[in-house]
Amino acid sequence: xxxxxxxxxxxxxxxxxxxxxxxxxxxxxxxxxxxxxxxxxxxxxxxxxxxxxxxxxxxxxxxxxxxxxxxxxxxxxxxxxxxxxxxxxxxxxxxxxxxxxxxxxxxxxxxxxxxxxxxxxxxxxxxxxxxxxxxxxxxxxxxxxxxxxxxxxxxxxxxxxxxxxxxxxxxxxxxxxxxxxxxxxxxxxxxxxxxxxxxxxxxxxxxxxxxxxxxxxxxxxxxxxxxxxxxxxxxxxxxxxxxxxxxxxxxxxxxxxxxxxxxxxxxxxxxxxxxxxxxxxxxxxxxxxxxxxxxxxxxxxxxxxxxxxxxxxxxxxxxxxxxxxxxx
Amino acid sequence: xxxxxxxxxxxxxxxxxxxxxxxxxxxxxxxxxxxxxxxxxxxxxxxxxxxxxxxxxxxxxxxxxxxxxxxxxxxxxxxxxxxxxxxxxxxxxxxxxxxxxxxxxxxxxxxxxxxxxxxxxxxxxxxxxxxxxxxxxxxxxxxxxxxxxxxxxxxxxxxxxxxxxxxxxxxxxxxxxxxxxxxxxxxxxxxxxxxxxxxxxxxxxxxxxxxxxxxxxxxxxxxxxxxxxxxxxxxxxxxxxxxxxxxxxxxxxxxxxxxxxxxxxxxxxxxxxxxxxxxxx
Ligand SMILES: Nc1ncnc2c1ncn2[C@@H]1O[C@H](COP(=O)(O)OP(=O)(O)OP(=O)(O)O)[C@@H](O)[C@H]1O
Ligand SMILES: [Mg+2]
Numbered sequence: 161x162x163x164x165x166x167x168x169x170x171x172x173x174x175x176x177x178x179x180x181x182x183x184x185x186x187x188x189x190x191x192x193x194x195x196x197x198x199x200x201x202x203x204x205x206x207x208x209x210x211x212x213x214x215x216x217x218x219x220x221x222x223x224x225x226x227x228x229x230x231x232x233x234x235x236x237x238x239x240x241x242x243x244x245x246x247x248x249x250x251x252x253x254x255x256x257x258x259x260x261x262x263x264x265x266x267x268x269x270x271x272x273x274x275x276x277x278x279x280x281x282x283x284x285x286x287x288x289x290x291x292x293x294x295x296x297x298x299x300x301x302x303x304x305x306x307x308x309x310x311x312x313x314x315x316x317x318x319x320x321x322x323x324x325x326x327x328x329x330x331x332x333x334x335x336x337x338x339x340x341x342x343x344x345x346x347x348x349x350x351x352x353x354x355x356x357x358x359x360x361x362x363x364x365x366x367x368x369x370x371x372x373x374x375x376x377x378x379x380x381x382x383x384x385x386x387x388x389x390x391x392x393x394x395x396x397x398x399x400x401x402x403x404x405x406x407x408x409x410x411x412x413x414x415x416x417x418x419x420x421x422x423x424x425x426x427x428x429x430x431x432x433x434x435x436x437x438x439x440x441x442x443x444x445x446x447x448x449x450x451x452x453x454x455x456x457x458x459x460x461x462x463x464x465x466x467x468x469x470x471x472x473x474x475x476x477x478x479x480x481x482x483x484x485x486x487x488x
Numbered sequence: 489x490x491x492x493x494x495x496x497x498x499x500x501x502x503x504x505x506x507x508x509x510x511x512x513x514x515x516x517x518x519x520x521x522x523x524x525x526x527x528x529x530x531x532x533x534x535x536x537x538x539x540x541x542x543x544x545x546x547x548x549x550x551x552x553x554x555x556x557x558x559x560x561x562x563x564x565x566x567x568x569x570x571x572x573x574x575x576x577x578x579x580x581x582x583x584x585x586x587x588x589x590x591x592x593x594x595x596x597x598x599x600x601x602x603x604x605x606x607x608x609x610x611x612x613x614x615x616x617x618x619x620x621x622x623x624x625x626x627x628x629x630x631x632x633x634x635x636x637x638x639x640x641x642x643x644x645x646x647x648x649x650x651x652x653x654x655x656x657x658x659x660x661x662x663x664x665x666x667x668x669x670x671x672x673x674x675x676x677x678x679x680x681x682x683x684x685x686x687x688x689x690x691x692x693x694x695x696x697x698x699x700x701x702x703x704x705x706x707x708x709x710x711x712x713x714x715x716x717x718x719x720x721x722x723x724x725x726x727x728x729x730x731x732x733x734x735x736x737x738x739x740x741x742x743x744x745x746x747x748x749x750x751x752x753x754x755x756x757x758x759x760x761x762x763x764x765x766x767x768x769x
Contacts (some may be wrong), residue, residue: 211599244603254529267518269514314501
């Protein structure tokens, strides 16, 4: 398709809103034919980054290329090879699903016949044929999302930007969207996916960039990111809160560091290295002491742990909101 | 850098090669077609958009027709009123433009267009063209209704055509006001509040009453209202009784019926374009 080394390459992106830097030296590299997750709390700059790469926003500094084409100097050429699904479904709610896809197809310069044929194919592919001639305004959230995805697929883009494609969808619609994304990637499209759902990034992405306050603070595979948090966790939940001190003592003997207690959930957790030995040891001790255990088990570190570790326990939403207020 | 792409074994999709000018026109027509399809999809909107002026014509014609006298002149109030109804319908049209634009902007449809390789100008040009097509339909239906209840333009065909042309020119200039407003207001709900502005703007004019019958402070505002100029010019050209008036602007209504829309366009077209470009800031 093109000889560019990367599907997306961004270096030192800066975007200012007044005094606020929505992007502050943001770097990103997306390899061809992969799903790349862009993960970050509210206000981190995910949407801003996507909008710059999709030529919707001008940047204040840095350089970005999509498929080797500069997004500023040759915006039109970039538009010919990307698809964009924004944070909410951008379809015409009065037109039918088919009319939407045919209109977008003609605006992608396919010509009438080709646009109609492509619309039919996409309706089939996204399981919308039965509802094809109903108004998009009557579609469910999941169907509208799929129509939106279909519209961004009309030209079979080499890079597809998905900004929180499953926010607000029920679990079934969510897995349908995931299925669509997987089949796209199988056909050669590269995807940049922003999400707040760690599970989503974990399932779909082969590489993840964590963004916070306009900067990339980590870039790794999901497993690599998890490894940065280290070993497994041992968790014990007891029936009686009064038993917590005894549990802490039992866990402390096998833990890597200080065990952590969550009083409200009557839970004690700690990082452990020798997983099975630690589990058996603690289980036996608690049984010997006659402590009623509700739940005990080992947990692999989740991306949540990674995320919290990297971004700190700062309440992200509040700080972002305050800054918006100040900038406006 | 080939433009031919394939999707998982499905037939390839090939954009048709043409020059930029060709696509600017074709894209505009496709956007126009989109808005006109809205009427086909929701015929009730036709009833709203065309039914309201028709009902107004009938209502004002029959309810007030007998009670009202042509301000300061001879003739039938119906003949005075009809050109006023035409111009009012044209003037209110900017609300439809603004609503269409703000709905697209807030739903992300404009962003989708902007992320596509189409001509950016087509987004507003297509909207404007569809507005003009709708305005032509509105005027046709209004005029037929007016004729049905006894309104007569009796100044020749050419003058009548000129009157309709001035009405469309006013509508054309207000497209850009509508596009600009649609990009300025944040939500369709907020845009609804614009009716509070639109209503006095059309009422403080010569549409229903002669400015000379208004309070001294209001009369010049009404006389200089672009809506009045088009209205007075249309009455003149249709050969219908006018609102009289001795001020310069009332004496030169046809001239002002051309000048005002050009001024409005000269101000608001660049404002709308600037606002559109500012979307990328
Ligand atoms: N048009 C704007 N004017 C002023 N500030 C803005 C504007 N757009 C974004 N910002 C600010 O820039 C920062 C990044 O916003 P952005 O929308 O990119 O975040 P995000 O990661 O997509 O967040 P979310 O998860 O909530 O969608 C935020 O602090 C936001 O308040
Ligand atoms: Mg966002």
